[in-house]
Amino acid sequence: MDQEDNNNIEQIQQHEENDHITHNETVEEAVYRYVRGLDFPESSTSTSDINWDNKRYVEPPQDNIIRKIPRHEHGDEVEEVDKTEELLNDDTDLLLRDASPTFSKSTSIIPMNISQRIESFHEVLPKVSSLRNVPAFNISSTMKSNLRNVKGFEPVMKEIRDSLDQLIPTLKNKKMFTKEEDQIIDRFINKYCQYENISINNFKNLMWSDTRKRNHSLTIFWKYVYKLFSHRSKTSLYSHIRRRYHNFSKTGNWSENEEHRLYDFCQQSGPVIKWSQIGFELDRMPEECKDHWRNNLKIKSKQLKSKWTPEEEEILVTLVKDNFEPNQNINWDKVSEMLNGTRSRLQCRFKWKQLEKKNSEK
DNA sequence: CTGTACGGTAAGGGTAATACATGACC
DNA sequence: CGGTCATGTATTACCCTTACCGTACA
Structure with a gap:
């Protein structure tokens, strides 16, 4: 027994x-x-x-x-x-x-x-x-x-909060994130990764992972980011941090081959271009693909870089005046299209602003 | 079942930094 | 006339916001 x-x-x-x-x-x-x-x-x-x-x-x-x-x-x-x-x-x-x-x-x-x-x-x-x-x-x-209040993370929050309190008054509604702001963001993310016991690399992957795979912990991460950096809008923080933390290997200059592929993808697309898909195909940030397309590739073969002729300038002015109300936003992509792609949207915009300036000086 | 909050994306709007052109001056 | 430095102008690289959609959730 x-x-x-x-x-x-x-x-x-x-x-x-x-x-x-x-x-x-x-x-x-x-x-x-x-x-x-x-x-x-x-x-x-x-x-x-x-x-x-x-x-x-x-x-x-x-x-x-x-x-x-x-x-x-x-x-x-x-x-x-x-x-x-x-x-x-x-x-x-x-x-x-x-x-x-x-x-x-x-x-x-x-x-x-x-x-x-x-x-x-x-x-x-x-x-x-x-x-x-x-x-x-x-x-x-x-x-x-709130799980985050388990010991260990509160001091981090406090430290970041303090640094931000010092920094925010100096920002004066700056649009761009400043170096100092970015440093604080980096510090926060470093601490977060330490706390979660994940590598920065892992974190970058998480940032760009599929919604379904996202875990609760990441949701909490965003909540805290939004709370800490409340002087910035949510979307601003979301895009800025994702832009800063990614694992796409290609960045900077575009090779000819890449441009070719991008061109083909865009040509084959319907009215809505799936930039995220293209981005993953080309191993580049989707936003970079979009920008390269609309700022460079879209009109590359037809684009003029020579000085605007007076006739050209006149056409631009009429086009804009005919198609857009005085207080309406001017869609420069459309304007560029109307010029048959001889000038990019930014060229059009720049020329317009320049002419506007000249007129006001007269 | 329904309204809503919210994450996520594409499209749109924009500027800082840089490259390039021009002109003044020695 | 050639060099260089300053200044003005155009382009590039990069960034931020808005509008909208689909899903989760109360």
């Missing part, structure tokens, strides 16, 4: 040694790991290796970060159910399922967004804690609504 008990205890001990969730991982850590979809480092056999502050957790393959709720869309459902099963094989999920009957009953309604999930974890934490004999902790109300 006693012997049997001892065997059982040994078995349990053995089992728990094999278990990823060891007594050395606090509930907080377990919750963190689960919510972020992180894995332990494979080499982490010794429990003392697990270090909350050093974040030795590793990012799982993207596929593991999946929706928890079936989409009820054409054929997707079967696949999603399978993935939900997979999820339940995760130690943390089993742990939570054991701890909370609600989880075991309704796998299909495992909450999806972070605040909901944390809310649920909050419910089961005491149970997990007693079950596993691990130190419990009080999840704060801010943590419930």
Whole structure:
């Protein structure tokens, strides 16, 4: 009888040694790991290796970060159910399922967004804690609504905030991001990557990854960027940071071959040109492709670089006056087209402004 | 089922930096 | 007349905003 008990205890001990969730991982850590979809480092056999502050957790393959709720869309459902099963094989999920009957009953309604999930974890934490004999902790109300307040990141936020407070008054509604601003952005992103335990390269890929593959953590990243740099608009920040952090290998001058390919792509396109697609084909930022097309390639064969003749100038003036109302924006792409592509949109615009200036001086 | 917020993209609008032309001066 | 330096003009490279669409979510 006693012997049997001892065997059982040994078995349990053995089992728990094999278990990823060891007594050395606090509930907080377990919750963190689960919510972020992180894995332990494979080499982490010794429990003392697990270090909350050093974040030795590793990012799982993207596929593991999946929706928890079936989409009820054409054929997707079967696949999603399978993935939900997979999820339940995760130690943390089993742990939570054991701890909370609600989880075991309704796998299909495992909450999806972070605040909901944390809310649920909050419910089961005491149970997990007693079950596993691990130190419990009080999840704060801010943590419930916002994962970012876990220790470690707040000081970063504060530091960035302080630098920005000093910088913003000097900006005076500057349109362009200044060097100093960019430096702060870089610093923030560096810290963010450190915190998330991902490389800058990884981060760049994330910036340009498909929507569906984006994880919650990245959503939070943007929320914090928007909050920190609130003197800039969201779209401005979004495009600026994506422009700054990308992994497209080609940049700068265009080779003849590249121009050829771009030209073909654009010629084959319908009225809407899929720049993002073309960008990935050419391994260049989509915006660069678009700009090179409309500023250079579009009219390259017909473009004149000689001095404008008085007749040309007259045609330009009539064209603009005939086609655009005085207070209406002038679409210079259209104007360029109307000139049969002999001058680029920027040439037209420049000439127009120049003539306007001359007239006002008279 | 529906309205809405929001992420994401294409198209549009623009300027700083640079290259190039011109002219003044020695 | 040739060189060089300053200044004006045109082009290039790069950047930001707006409009719109589709999806997630309350």
